[in-house]
Amino acid sequence: MTATKGLEGIVATTSSISSIVDGVLTYRGLDIDDLAENASFEEVIYLLWFGKLPNQAELDQLRSDLNASSSIPDQVLEQIKLYPSDTNAMAALRTAVSALALYDKEANEMSRESNVRKAIKLQAQIPTIIAAFARIRAGKEPLASKGYPSLAANFLYMLTGEEPDETAITALDKALVLHADHELNASTFAARVTVATLTDIYSGITSAIGTLKGPLHGGANEAVMAMLEDIGEVDNVVPYINKMLENKEKVMGFGHRVYKNGDPRAKHLQKMSQQLTESTGLGKWYQMSIQIDELVTSLKGLKPNVDFYSASVYTSLKIPRDLFTPIFAISRTSGWTAHILEQYDNNRLIRPRAEYTGPTNQKYIPIEER
């Protein structure tokens, strides 16, 4: 038995949800470029869950179901009020999502219909939790959804209390489309491993959120913005990045386990970053990002991933830095739940082996002789 570090190149399941072949990402066979230009996030949710694009009636029904499911139990809201004021936003989300299960009478029911209902609830409630957490820690009252047709619009309203403008809604919606699913990434794998024991969907999503939080995965978008803020000015980019590379530090938002010639989503986020930063007077972040991109690509041959330009996109939308990864979670919930449903449909316990590298032939030594 020989282990492959990080399971690189190991095919661990079959799946008909998304695929990455020769650098092309598709959801259910539709190219991400096509979806980014044309689809709403709700159409993508439907596509991931049910395997086809919705017709108008199906889309309207999903939008209405999401709106009807967006409120969270009072008990969960009260718990969020008790979180320490410096709670990490992903830790808050992980905890609140776990708590949702306590107040859902069908949390442990395993029929497909019940799991689809819970997928809708989770997709609708996660934005509400994030917005409520952000408002509560700022000393403001949490807000209920306004019932806009778009989840992006409802989230922006619940976060700010203001009617969101079309540019912000369109940008967030596209970011949600781009982040929705990505084959067997770490958090999706964690979700599948969890539910393959036939535990409940809330446990699967709680595992996934805890996994997305790390800086090598979803947490990288916040780390990118922290780096841009630390660099501060365009003139500081070259010495700062050179020093990082000399010190063998990882430049956040670059590199990918699967894409070696570039992430197909990055160009969409780059374009959005250019437009949004310019129109909001934050062009500096884009100019710095472009320089970092050119430098890291030329010096290391590493290309930006989905997290790199999303940092300046969310900053232009006036979203606080520590909500970037929770927003990624809003989007990836659609993929996680699709994978969980697929896992339940064709389940087998996921239990690989480990190559043992520890000592052998040891004998027990009584404690007084150690």
Ligand SMILES: CC(=O)SCCNC(=O)CCNC(=O)[C@H](O)C(C)(C)COP(=O)(O)OP(=O)(O)OC[C@H]1O[C@@H](n2cnc3c(N)ncnc32)[C@H](O)[C@@H]1OP(=O)(O)O
């Ligand atoms: C949504 C997402 O999860 S996308 C990924 C988000 N994460 C990041 O942006 C964090 C920065 N990137 C990374 O840490 C990595 O590229 C990962 C985690 C994405 C992929 O990791 P792996 O496939 O395991 O690649 P690994 O870390 O082994 O890197 C291979 C080589 O490239 C280097 N490398 C990879 N990424 C970077 C980076 N961002 N900056 C500098 N060097 C890097 C590694 O140091 C390593 O060099 P070595 O062979 O000299 O030791």
Ligand SMILES: O=C([O-])CC(=O)C(=O)O
């Ligand atoms: O696929 C991965 O390894 C990381 C990920 O989630 C993504 O790129 O969206």
